Amino acid sequence: TDTDSRGHNFTLKATFDDIDFNNYDGLVIPGGQSPEYLAMDASVVELVRKFSDSKKPVAATCHGLLVLAAADSIRGRKCTGFPPVRLVLVAAGAHRVETEAASSCVVDGDIVSGVTYEGNPEFISHFVKALGGNITGSDRRILFLCRDFLKDYKITVPFQSLQALGCHINAVCPKRKPVISAPLLSMILKGTKPTPGSQLHPSVIAVVKQILAAAGVLQGKKCTAYPAVKLNVILSGATWLEPDPIDSCFTDRNLVAAAGW
Structure with a gap:
């Protein structure tokens, strides 16, 4: 038995019946069960x-290939x-490439x-190149600071x-x-439920100090955050910017702040 639970909401910004493919440069068909x-x-x-007939880049992953098969x-x-x-891909006349890794593209x-979605980094990179874009950033090294019970989409999306x-x-x-795959870190980590103040663990503060060179990194900066921590932000000496809408982001010099995923 295959049981699904409700996932995360996302915003629809267009009406299907009004779509004119001439106004778009490419098409992405995500996986999951919806392509069926x-x-x-x-x-x-x-x-x-x-x-497809216009030779515009089309990217599909997982079950998304079923739609391409239906469209011949x-x-x-x-x-x-x-x-x-x-079997569906073969029946549709495709040359299916056997892959060993779930991250293959x-x-x-x-x-x-x-x-699968595990290959999103390579998948996105190939699609951007197919659109004629250039990928840069190979000389940048980024550190993600995590803890147990971190919601998967809050790290997986920016990580990939x-x-x-x-x-x-x-x-x-x-x-x-480091004994597990980093992209799946937040979905696999287990441990004791965090206690109040656990986000101020000394080792966390130490790493933050090393990276930002100061514990009071928000001092004098303009930023936003999840509304529940507004008081914390203000008390740290920052100027609070209301996150309206909730997906707002703000940049102040070397600080990039967002209210929610």
């Missing part, structure tokens, strides 16, 4: 076929996908395909996005040894 239903929608299939967009093309869709001209830009990233967690 999208592949049965004639209007969706027709839209995908238009992107992978016939004679090399691609990969989630293992259970193997395959590029065939304007078609970019991936096995920065990897796609070519950045070298390390994730560390106080009292934890």
Whole structure:
């Protein structure tokens, strides 16, 4: 039995019936179970076929390849996908590339395909290049400071996005040894439930001091944060900027602050 639970909301910024593919440079079809239903929608299939016929970059991962198969967009093309869709890809005339890693990606001209979300860094990088973009950042080294019970999407999304830009990233967690895959760090870490004030663990403060050269990094800066910590921000000597809307971000010199994921 396959049971799904409600995930995270995201904002729809356009109406499907109003979409004109001529106004877009590329198409991305995420994986999961939704492509199984999208592949049965004639209007969706027709839209995908238009992107494919026009040779605009199309990227699909996991079950997303089912939609490309329905649109007859992978016939004679090399691609990969989630293992259970193997037979569908072959039946659609594709040259399915056998991959051993869940993070593998395959590029065939304007078609970019991936096995699972674990390959998002490479997947995004290939898609940006297919769009004619340039990837920079390979000379940057980024440190992610984590702790137990960190919500997966709050680290995985920025982690993989920065990897796609070519950045070298390390994730560390106080009292934890690097024995697991960093991109999955937040989803696998187990431990004792944090106690009040645990975010002020001495080892955390020590690392922050080394990175920022001062414990009072917010002093004199303008920034935002999750509303619940507004008082903490003000008491630290910072100027509070209301996060309206909640996905607001602000930059003040070397400080980049966001209210929520």
